[in-house]
Amino acid sequence: MDEKIAILRSAIGRFVAPTDQEWDMLAPWLSVKTIKKHELFCREGERADLVGFMLSGTMRHYYTRDGIEKTTYFYFENHFVSSYISCITGQPSQLTFEALAECELIVFPYHKMKQLFKQSILWQEFGRLIAEYLAKGLEERMAGLLMLSPEERYLALISSDKTKILERIPQHYIANYLGITPVSMSRIRNRVTKK
Amino acid sequence: MDEKIAILRSAIGRFVAPTDQEWDMLAPWLSVKTIKKHELFCREGERADLVGFMLSGTMRHYYTRDGIEKTTYFYFENHFVSSYISCITGQPSQLTFEALAECELIVFPYHKMKQLFKQSILWQEFGRLIAEYLAKGLEERMAGLLMLSPEERYLALISSDKTKILERIPQHYIANYLGITPVSMSRIRNRVTKK
DNA sequence: TGATTTTATTATCCTTTGTTATCGTTCCGG
């Protein structure tokens, strides 16, 4: 347990450097949670109030439209996972989070986090930096969608895949992620490998 | 001047409620700036350090790729405008901001803002809420790009255009914003109005 | 005002993607 906490602490350290005292404000609310393959971390329509940190496993999140799932993001070990927009707005989540492989998480309730924001400028700063990090990632992703063709997006993904998406995620989910259909992605792969 | 400041203060009030004392931390760094039509607020390749609040006017921002401008956002009176990602990362801006109509802004340097973050939990919270607001908007926009067809995106825009984009922005910029070509957008308009 | 530039529409042609269906293969649960 302690070493799991240590991993989280180091991940938080990428954003802020809490003192022991500040850390003790957070620690009581942490718990470990396991999610089996195909189980859900968060369900569409429900208000989310859980932020997780992935110790291991794989997760995807998807929107549902006309009964069709559109997968738009993947999560791996050592990263935070949450229906963050739902947490911050208090609105029902538009997203469903599903484990693609068994996940071990450290979780804490966002409403407790909000209390920390009020109590401590360090945790308030942490909240800011997390939101900025999120915004930065979304901005980059959106620029790719607006500026690049599907084929270019695929090429960009394979040439910068630090997160092992291609090895660990079924192709039809990746196609969703790139904003194209699985069939089209298969064609692109065919086209690209022949060059 | 004072009434301009009052407008900004009310806009900030949508996020936090500064006391007079907290407000005095910010006020010294505020100034009014005018940008004539076709002039730039921020230039690609330069590190941005300016956050603006639009009192009047219209602005767009665009990426440049192979010498082609891709307009991806518009700004109107009563909203904040900034190459925020560049401000928070300190990296050169990927975006250029151009006034489409003469703009009057209240501006303040982001590096001063960062000092306020350190000094005051209220301003730190303001920073968080701004970033969250940005993330929320980007998330929504990205979901649209991934889930909707160009025609659906156009229809979504015209049916929810609170920002007067359609009336005040040339169509070929809007086409960029929707991720399609101007010609394609013209076809969609034709198709849609016949129904 | 008149000339030039910018903007929007339309037509043509071509490429790409979406859709649907088929066919192996792999994966997984009973």
Added chain:
DNA sequence: CCGGAACGATAACAAAGGATAATAAAATCA
């Protein structure tokens, strides 16, 4: 270990968007 479901590749066809060019309308500005 077997059988059904999930997955990926491929084919055929339809629909849509991209590229280009021509034209018309509108805005800009000297």
